[in-house]
Amino acid sequence: MVLIRDEIENQLNLPAKEREIPLIIQHKRSLGASLDYVVNHHDIQQGMIGDYNCVNGMHKVFLPVGTVTYRLRILNGANARVYDLALSPSLSFGLIGNDGGLLETSQLVDTLTLAPGERADVLVNFSQQKINTSVELIDKNNKGQRIMQFQVRKELDDDFVLPESLSTIEKIKPETAIKTRKFKLSSKHMMGMRNIHRINDKTYDAKRVDETVKSNTVEIWEFDNSNGFIDHPMHLHGVQFQMLERKGGRNRLLTTELRYKDTFLVKKREKVSIIIPFGGNKGKYVFHCHNLEHENDGMMLQYEIT
Numbered sequence: 001m002v003l004i005r006d007e008i009e010n011q012l013n014l015p016a017k018e019r020e021i022p023l024i025i026q027h028k029r030s031l032g033a034s035l036d037y038v039v040n041h042h043d044i045q046q047g048m049i050g051d052y053n054c055v056n057g058m059h060k061v062f063l064p065v066g067t068v069t070y071r072l073r074i075l076n077g078a079n080a081r082v083y084d085l086a087l088s089p090s091l092s093f094g095l096i097g098n099d100g101g102l103l104e105t106s107q108l109v110d111t112l113t114l115a116p117g118e119r120a121d122v123l124v125n126f127s128q129q130k131i132n133t134s135v136e137l138i139d140k141n142n143k144g145q146r147i148m149q150f151q152v153r154k155e156l157d158d159d160f161v162l163p164e165s166l167s168t169i170e171k172i173k174p175e176t177a178i179k180t181r182k183f184k185l186s187s188k189h190m191m192g193m194r195n196i197h198r199i200n201d202k203t204y205d206a207k208r209v210d211e212t213v214k215s216n217t218v219e220i221w222e223f224d225n226s227n228g229f230i231d232h233p234m235h236l237h238g239v240q241f242q243m244l245e246r247k248g249g250r251n252r253l254l255t256t257e258l259r260y261k262d263t264f265l266v267k268k269r270e271k272v273s274i275i276i277p278f279g280g281n282k283g284k285y286v287f288h289c290h291n292l293e294h295e296n297d298g299m300m301l302q303y304e305i306t
């Protein structure tokens, strides 16, 4: 995990050192003595769902904590599993950032939905927990399966003060967009083992540029999975964007989807629009589904900033 900091963030005095914990969460499949990555047709169709959770490469992880506020830097590094993270006993997450950096203010959420590739920067306050109790990080999307355990062991004074303002972010106005592009996400039922998942009915070809974009312009891109039957976390390289709206399915944007993002989930029956400021970094970039088996299957296109 690469943690990026700047002067503005350093002045916020967020929990640091042993109180700032990177958590890379994955869903792994037990393979016995073999470490081979073998996928079958069903895995390619759905994405590889494992049978146990791993945190930072380990199973059954626990972390001893004190009765203070911790900063958790969470990445969903699973091939395909979408997590609905929650704490048990029920504690709120103070969401302070996502894929695109800090939010403007902290937002309290009880559930964090994270698709593969998405990140969350959260504060968890253990000050009300009794010594020798534990708080579990669980996946509500998988019958409350345990991901890891925080064991409250030390009484400590919490000197952390939540800053009122974390950053300043301007909302990108839809009127500034010079173009709207539409991308249809689809998965074919009866296609054999390859090229099942597509964007605008195409699969990846490194020699082909699918979209050409002018540098320093703003565009709206719409990802339509309304006829799809599988969820797709979409990810664009080279840019950070804002989400405009989600129609169908959940029919709303989540708190975790405020401000800048680079990965977002388009569940089946959903259509999601994002607004992208393309900067001056000319060149070729890919955009793809972040479900590993889908992207390996070719669910990726290429755009060029000229």
Ligand SMILES: [Cu+2]
Residues within 6 Å of the ligand: 197, 231, 232, 233, 289, 290, 291, 294, 295, 299
């Ligand atoms: Cu996908």
